[in-house]
Amino acid sequence: MVGAATPAARTGRPARTSPKGGWIAARALFAALVGVSLVAGIAGGLWRLGVAVPDPLAFAWAGQVLLVHGALMICGFLGTVIGIERAAAVNRRWAFVAPLASGTAALCLVLGHQAAGAWLGVAAAVSFLAVNALVVWRQRAAHTLLLAVGAGAWVVGSLLFALGQGGDAVFPWWFAFLVMTIAAERLEMTRLMRRWPAASATLPAVLSLLLAGAAWSGAAPRAGGLVYGVALALLAVWLVVFDVARRTVFTQGVSRYMAVCLLGGYAWLGIAGAAWAAAALGWPARDIALHALGLGFVIGMVMGHAPVVLPAIARIRLRFGAFFYLPLAALHLSLFVRLVLGSFSEPLRAAGASLNAAAIAFFAVTVAGAAVAWRIQHGAEGARKAR
Template identity: 45%
Template sequence: MKLRLLLLLTFPLVLWMAVAGGLVRVGVPVPTSAGGIGWHGALMVGGFFGSLIALERAVALGKRWGWLAPVGAWLGALLLLAGRPEGMLLITAASLMLVAMSVSVWRRQAQNFTFYLAVAAGCWSIGNVLWLMARPLAEVLGWWMAFLVLTIAAERLELSRFAPRPPWAERGFDAVMLLWLAGLLSGAGLLTGLALLALAAWMVRFDVARHTVRGQGLPRFVAICLLSGYAWLALSALALMAGGGYQAGPGYDMALHGVVIGFVLSMVFGHALIILPAVSGLKARYRPQFYLPLLLLNIGLLIRFSGGWLARADWVALGASLNGVALLAFMLLVLNALREGRRRSRPGR
């Protein structure tokens, strides 16, 4: 439990240093380390998201060896923040451990969604190996994005079983995955964009969020986070196709940050109050104020991408700054929710 809490308490630091590094890159002067600037993408994907996913998987697996993955990714992130390239090796090793964990879960529960969780972990490992080989960053990022998006899609595939869906829905999901794999292996941005667009449409059509958005409180908030994330995934797919695939430019920037910030962070916002209590054992209390960082996140992305297409560097910096403020506000609200939950759970409350 102590190790679990240590990781959870330091993950936000890793995330913020990575975000701060990204802010410096677009001209916003904020304090961070040289590692946060130079390893911005690796810290976001492997240092934070990879560690968090590995931690959740280790808790679910219930095996001591599974903790090697989140701890390895966490230590690797700390080394990268210190400017030590040895962190690349630790993060790569952590991703291989996540593959082992995911395969173990799949063998124990042979379902479509557990298979795709293992495939997602494999995508992270492939991206990390390419990263170690100093392959072009666009090639690496394609596999890293696949890791994040496919992990979320596989988990939503599991939950979609509780909503009415036709028999062909799962076969449609498989077809989208094959198209995406073809795009990754060929480096064709058009195929990848088509796959992401089809995936966004699939999740909007079959996700339980379509029903829970009519509810109240936390279920409604989660659904709105999910649906806004799917919208950003679709826009990112269109930007990837319109911008010439993996070519540097506003289209690729929108595709990359639309996925990582618009899609993935929206999922984090929506699931934090569900995942954190399950992983930490601490209760968290939902409040309507959580809509504020979600709103700032979306406004910031719209401003950033408008600035990219119009060649307005000041708009890009403003949008990125709003995303940073949204993230800080969200982390403060989560800490307050955990504090309130702990206080209310005490005897006599």
Template identity: 40%
Template sequence: MPNLPPPGRAPLLIGGFAGLIAGVLAGLWRFGWPMPDLVAGAPHGVLMMCAFFGTLISLERAVAVSQAWAYTGPLAGALASLALIAGAPGLSVALGFLVCGVVLIAASACAQRRHDAVHTRVLTLGAVSWLVGVMLWLWQQTPDAAQWWWLGFLVLTIAGERLELSRLVRVSPTMQRLFVLIVALIVLGLVAASVGDTSVLGGALIALAGWLFKQDIARRNLRARGLPRYIAICLLSGYLWLMAGGTLLLTTPSPGSAGWDSAMHTLTVGFVFAMVFGHAPIILPAVLRVKVPYHSGFYLPLVGLHLSLALRVIGDLGDLFALRAHGAMGNALSIALFVLIMVTTATLARARTPTA
């Protein structure tokens, strides 16, 4: 079956990015920043985890397997994203994300059949984690338990992709077995976190950060120049936040307590978005077939993201609401600047490309 051409993929990507914009604005609304009525009270976590990341990763997986049926996943995700923003009933939105999750698992299983390895199994496990989260959200009508499985989806997806690339520096059998053990602990930690105990998950994430620091090719690329070095700095800085987030989960007793906002956002903003910043110059050309030439301006949103997150953590741990609010705004502006730089760079590169 033929792959969907890039012009057909762009609307799916736009649907996912609509979820990102609405999710970020909904998060800022919670801090008292004036926002449009459309996002006032909107489910910030669902928009970020499902509408944005679920749709985006399912689109990436569809491109990877090169099967037309696989695009029904990101299509369902994009439509559910727009429906969620428009205020559609939760059941119809959840059903859209359920379809997206089922197709994502099928596409992941397809990739696994083509190349059965530890990293493809972990990617499939990550897809299953996302669907479990959607089902919990649909069943409980609250994302409280689902958020852990959505976090697991992102962590396992990133871990699987980094394991695949770490083969370039050769993963010993011992390190592979250790990786599998860490993944098993993450899954166990997700189950425990769903019922209120985050300590197992925290310890597993610390172990994963240590494994990635030791094994990832990013350490070698620090000596390189240009895009490889930029990607390496994104990844290694993200691993630091992963370790910090795991540590906070070990010490944070319950939602709403001091450190809770820090625990969640060191993982989702510090770790996950650092990975997004690092991988976007590679993923965008693969998905949309547009060039994204590297330049030093890529560092501006990365530095802004880390500094504003540090401000947010200080405000949270010190119970200083104003610092938390300004840190959250800094996170949003850094993400917006990153998107603007990516779009501008790709547009300028396309304008300079001679037509046949």
């Protein structure tokens, strides 16, 4: 009725924000932090190769972004996305501290506050390790233990970064975090197959070799890098041999798409391992090693899992279709231009990097279009049912 007292007026307390409104605000905040990390990280990578889009001299913080390109992409973008996924899985509010800290750390790095950003990154990694400890406590299994070890690798890498260590010491740990997280998820999926006895025994050995290479890389980059590269190559072989993707690639729909993403990513992982070892031996293969791993393998995994993960953690429904293969093909083509043709020509390497950025943007547009298509389709179905 008009003039009736509201609950807040009757009790003298302010009305509470609805849970739905709070969830929308949280989604918007995390989307903004992820977006800033990704855009700034891509811009920094392009600027490092001389691609000015826009001109980096127009921004006072451009030099800072150039220096922290890897931190923005690995910890700011991917760390925040993985942190959100894990927090949603454990269903605890405090678990969202990790992605909030990693996203805020990236924002600090973009704005030039490197010390604050670096130590916030440490806090994010430690919080994420606590979340994974909860996962292990709930379900003690090989894949959950591996997730926790991967989180520990993020802690070590972030501590080294905060203490001012160089890329030779930091990147192996950060990439170990990503690689072990993916390996753990694929290990869990192998339960759907009849697993060879060698599968369970060899994966811990390969990943132990990876961690040994990461630890060794800081003190002896040549030897540590060689061990690390061999471990990456061995992991690629393990995944190709034992992963369920080699069967689901013969299915249809989203399962087949995921398998194509995975198998393509494993190929880039093998290339990254060979290039990492070659770079340790003095060959000019560092760009190949870092981006075959970071883009070909890791971003390939992101593209493959997005149709399944986004509906689960962001409540975004997607209409899957063959058009999802287009940004995936664009990513592989861009990597070929950058890492293969670009080995012989700096302009081609810069062009390939621009195509890398375009492929990621293309995928984002594809996901947004799939979400709109789902809403249009189901809105029309609802209208038909109403009639």
